[in-house]
Amino acid sequence: MMRLRVDPVRAQVYEHGWQSWSPTTTYGVTATAHRPLTPAMYGRPGRPAPREGFQGEGLLAVDPGTGEPVHVYAARDGRAEVPSIRAAYGDGVLTVDADGDVEQALHPGTIERALGTWADGYARRTGAGAVRAAPAVWCSWYHYFGAVTTDDILENLDAVEERDLPVDVIQIDDGWQAGIGDWLSFSGPFAGLPRLAGRIRSAGRRAGIWVAPFLAAANSDLARAHPGRLGGDAGHNWGQALFALDVVRAEDHLREVFTALRAWGFDYFKLDFLYAGAMGGLDAYRHGLTVIREAVGPDAYLVGCGAPILPSVGLVDAMRVSPDVSPVYEPEDGDLSRASQRAATVTTIARAWQHGRFWVNDPDCLIARPQVERREDWAAVVERYGGLRASSDRIADLDAWGLETTRRLLSSAPDPVPFGTP
Known part of the structure; x- marks a missing residue:
């Protein structure tokens, strides 16, 4: 479990959904994330998200809003295991925990830039290979x-x-x-x-x-x-x-x-x-x-x-x-x-x-x-x-x-x- 002091007004949390259709976006730290009304088809089966707070599937990022770098919490290898990473806010502190092996990294800049930096490393580690242009x-x-x-x-x-x-x-x-x-x-x-x-x-x-x-x-x-x-x-x-x-x-x-x-x-x-x-x-x-x-x-x-x-x-x-x-x-x-x-x-x-x-x-x-x-x-x-x-x-x-x-x-x-x- 990790505890991170955050600014309740400026802090943001990026919650990454399980699959293509799962809602994914960035929220204010005191908000509650979107939840699919039909979780069996649009969420993650067997991993119900909390009614309050956040649950990123293999990936969650936090901008504390205090001038500190963005904290990225992510699966070490999402090909083999995708832990659910939860975050809950209370009294100026965001508590983050996960049900599997998660690595934490700090990246300067915006959440979007931090995620791109993390993804560059993840793609190299997992052998994603060259990306091919799509046809029209x-x-x-x-x-x-x-x-x-x-x-x-x-x-x-x-x-x-x-x-x-x-x-x-x-x-x-x-x-x-x-x-x-x-x-x-x-x-x-x-x-x-x-x-x-x-x-x-x-x-x-x-x-x-x-x-x-x-x-x-x-x-x-x-x-x-x-x-x-x-x-x-x-x-x-x-x-x-x-x-x-x-x-x-x-x-x-x-x-x-x-x-x-x-x-x-x-x-x-x-x-x-x-x-x-x-x-x-x-x-x-x-x-x-x-x-x-x-x-x-x-x-x-x-x-x-x-x-x-x-x-x-x-x-x-x-x-x-x-x-x-x-x-x-x-x-x-x-x-x-x-x-x-x-x-x-x-x-x-x-x-x-x-x-x-x-x-x-x-x-x-x-x-x-x-x-x-x-x-x-x-x-x-x-x-x-x-x-x-x-x-x-x-x-x-x-x-x-x-x-x-x-x-x-x-x-x-x-x-x-x-x-x-x-």
Whole structure:
């Protein structure tokens, strides 16, 4: 346990959330941090946060507000263990403790600068490797959601060409699969998925696809035929219960799925709901991502999402660093783990220091059609903090401002080096 004297007015605490969607930001020392209303899917399973105070998952930083350097408390190696680090304020003192092995370091300057300095060292120690620039992407999700069809993909493939948009990847999102877990079977609108990938490639674009590799839905063929491959409760979505895959028992399944997807022509993979893979332990989680990488090859581009942050370092090329964006600004019930522009903005900014050190930061897609609330504000966030740039509008719905903004942001992604730090 560590006790740190702080200024109750000026002191700040940076709380880092468990996974992509977990709220992450800096608070005044007397504040109480945001808490997901559905912690099983948006928080850290089995590690409930206190009602008051702070709980950083593997990382917590404190600016005492007294002129002293920033104190960074962090996991020694978040690939193997991610301790929960708690901080509570009382009578001018912040008490910090953890349930695992934590190192403490002092860094001058702002919290953002201190986190960048810490991350430089962490990346070196854990062998994060060189960060690869991201391609520019068009994604189907934020217009069509799960109702996307092959015709929708082809319409936008043609529109990208007709409007000369600088898109490298056409990414098919959720809706192509027969079920969550049944990745080798197609929904009716995507009966010819390999042919569609071929059409995308013949048009001079790369074919991308969304997969939730460590999930199986209760009504999936995978869950019914292979219950021994399932792990624990992974939440509820798509109108049904979700189960985490037992990554070790399901290794052959993972290899088969991703070998097939690569053979069909996909080389850009949006890997979603990855938190489920860590429910069986961090070794199993990292092994699962390694199996996927081996199946798709070193040249494929992997984007993590819904992923435990520190355990993923070195295993993906880009990482969603925020909750989902949304056409609306405010989140449901004020929950900053749920889809909204405000939630995506808060956590994207708070994780800006990861870009160029751990991976390319993905703040989520640009949505610029006229129906989007405060679209100018969201575009400014993507422009300032977006390393991976992806458009997710129906191209035909963009007005002049939306089309110009989409073209400009897709063509001006920053290099995969750290952003300037205040």
